[in-house]
Amino acid sequence: MQDVAHVSAAHPVEFEVDASAYRHWNITYDGALARVAMNVDAAAPLREGYELKLNSYDLGVDIELADIVRRMRFEHPEVRTVVLTSGNDRVFCAGANIHMLGLSTHAWKVNFCKFTNETRCEIEDATESSKQVWVAACNGTTAGGGYELAMACKEIYLQDDGNSAVSLPEVPLLGVLPGTGGLTRLVDKRKVRRDRADVFSTTAEGIRGKKAVQWNLVDAIFPRSKFDEKVLERAKAVADAASKDLAPGTRKGVVLGKLAPEVGPSGRQYRHVSLTWDDTTRTASLTVAGPSAADVRTIEQGGEAMREAGSDLWSLRAWRELDDALLHLRVNHMKVGLVTVRTTGDLATIQAHDAALVKARDHWYAREVLLHMARVLRRFDNTSRSFFAFGDAGTAFAGCLLELALASDRFYMLEQDGVQVAMSELNEGGLPMHNTLTRLQTRLLGTPDQVEALVGKREPMDAEAADDAGLVTVRLDDIDWDDDTRIAIEERSSMSPDALTGMEQNLRFPGPETPDSKIYARLSAWQNWIFIRPNATGPAGALTLYGRPERPHFDWQRV
């Protein structure tokens, strides 16, 4: 199992890719239309030991896709419709590579699924929030994760050739779930009748042709000879409908520059973010520096000035760096269980930054910057590490950075002159969690009065005021600070990592459920449980034996 799962400081998985040389995707642009064709290089898996046949994917393929989705929004804001299709003439996408899954440790599978889920949610976010509409042109077999990918798109078109089918063969063939949002999107998003969804999800060969349309598994079928033409026609119509409400005028994109952090044996230094780790204590420290006065001045001049500043703008760059640091932590430092979170900078400057950004949000770029910030925070919410935010001397938990404290499992604050936190417009909206609430609303779910009291409040709060407001978990004076925080860290680090992950994920998301929260909580939790059950991954499990000569043997006991 080491081949696929083994990563180390010497060979970490990097999430920044060379956008000029994707290995698995071909992209072409034609005005408001972009075409993204999956064309997986079978001989270029992320780790050794398997081949990516039939347009199947692994983490490496999905890292590129995530990069494409993100860049499309920033670098090609003129694009209204993205046609996701395949460069292979028989297969649209066969889903996650089964041999890769078979070779992977449980932790790798979980991380892989989480990242792919986030990418699919990002496709939906681009469609909904940026009006950059993704449609799937399934020009061949669309199986498992391939169909889940298609379901992340607004519309699905299937080639009607008597052969091409959409399918979710995970349950009947592999003894696991279509866990990349498949089951949730089937009934929640596409509103396929649940009894039909039951039939579909247990029929390995899937459903094709008219029946696929009747069951709403796809939006349209087109004959093979007219497929490209019909897809284009429909895609253009979708693009027109999507851009009706868009402000007119040309949109010039912003190229996402390289982050290129300085990488050392125990840390990654970015321009605004610092991540260090200590493998012996299994802890890491994450520090985010706030914006400068110059950054604020740029934003105050409005969206065009921001765009001219490009991807170096703090509001984008710092959050891209944080995103990269979180991903690095998740995949390359599996044993680090606790992350302490700090911020530095000036409260008033951050407040001014947030106010200016909100004011500029009619500009597409300012909007994208905000949407991106919200996504990074949701990635934070979804990260299976204990986060303790520390507000001590020099701290700057204000506005968008205060969200990091609110997203953390605990917030320790020092009682000392000058140690303060502050609210901004962004704590009151614009950075929603998966449950659609703000982090403040989620935190104070039982005391909406406290939320009301905080709305519009801009004066900084010291530890006592912040505690009264419901923001602080533990308030400590400088005599207790060192010992108490040390003990809290050691205590946390001694508990079962599995139980902590489960506990944190249950406590972080009170409030309403949404399709997204169902995917990350219900579907992923069941999938992760099934992944460790002998019926899937035991010596006679269905996933273990897939592609092998032996047949699976199930323990028939229902749990």
Added chain:
Amino acid sequence: MTTPNVDLTGKIPNNVGLSDDVKLRRALETWLPQYLEWWNDMGPSDFADKPVFLRTAVSVDPGGWAHYDYVKMPDYRWGIFLDPNAEAASIKCGDDAGAPAWTDVPGEHRNTLRRIIVTQADTEPASVEQQRMLGHIAPSLYDLRNLFQVNVEEGRHLWAMVYLLHKYFGRDGRDEADELLMRRSGDPDKPRILGAFNQPCDHWLSFFAFTMFTDRDGKYQLAALSESGFDPLARTTQFMLTEEAHHLFVGETGLDRIIKRSAELQRQDPNGDIRNQGGIDFDLIQRTINYWFTYSLDLFGGEISSNASTFFATGLKGRYREDQYTDHRAIEGSYRVPVVEAGKMVEQEVPLRNAMNEVLRDAYVSDCERALRKWNKTLEAAGSPTRLSLPSRRFHRHQGLYADHRFDPAGNPISQGEYEANLGRWLLVPEDNAYLLSIMKPCYEPGKFANWIAPPNKGIEGRPIEFEYVRLD
């Protein structure tokens, strides 16, 4: 089109108790008119009113399965027959080898079995569609009759498969049976399922190569299915094999007769130029062999296949002549498959079950090699220096391990450029059609044969070669 009160039991010879099976009768009543409509649209063009000296199976006993008489094709009695000798059959391979065979479809394997049956069934009408124009350029009445015999029997094979779908697969089965009549060979929008069955078969050289190589794939698939633990499938395919043997005979002897004639023309021509004498040169024959042999290899599926493993493990599909093996579980053995690694051929050891497609392909290839030896004997006897051969099974593949790489006919990895530059030397190409169609004029006089093919050694069912096998006036 409505056909009220079709007398199904009288029309359809069968040994499956059709008269007592209300459900099956009802399904067939709806399907039969659609089938006839398909036959009229896609069956042999223009010969519907001509009496053909055909073999019809009217019962399964020795005197009944091969009944010869003149019949117009639309009146042919497409029957439904199971091999009768099957008392207390058992599962012949896989994990449950030795256990009693299934007389009904096990729910666990329902979808898999349906897929296997539909895939086999789809090939039967496909070949009729591919061959529908060939009657107009037949080299003799003898050959014309053979073509039609093959056609009606492929139609009957469709019936046999549709019987299984109707009888055992409920509503899904009926839907699949309907779709079998809606797909069309070579139609870009509704193609037949498998690649070889969408290739054009425009002339008799391709027809003979098709019945030699592609029907022979059918033989091996049917033979593997005749080992199935699903007893009705095993017994149906056993009976189909008896008819398939004739199709292979048509293909193998057809090519042999062309080869024989070409050798004669080679000798006759002062420069040994066969085309100069209006015959088919050996290069063209070799390229035709290369083309149809390799398309037919694709039909066996991937070299390393989890489907193949599942089919075997579950007892749904055995090996060719499973009874010649002693170990019917095949859980331990392995098989060495040549694979491409960094542009070089290396051998990979694969669990035997995952290599079952390759095992079946081996049996097929050695059968083809036998035919090649025979043809080369014909060449030797005719004093020709030419020898024909089979290309490597890696050459010109569209399915499996080798589909993503390029090889020359000897099986050596080559570049895309080299491959493309040589295609016209190695494979049947569209330009060949012009020549072949120019020499293939109909020859309908009893006992006469086109210039490019030798007569057969003997006629059919004791009739002389000059017998009027098809009555055209």
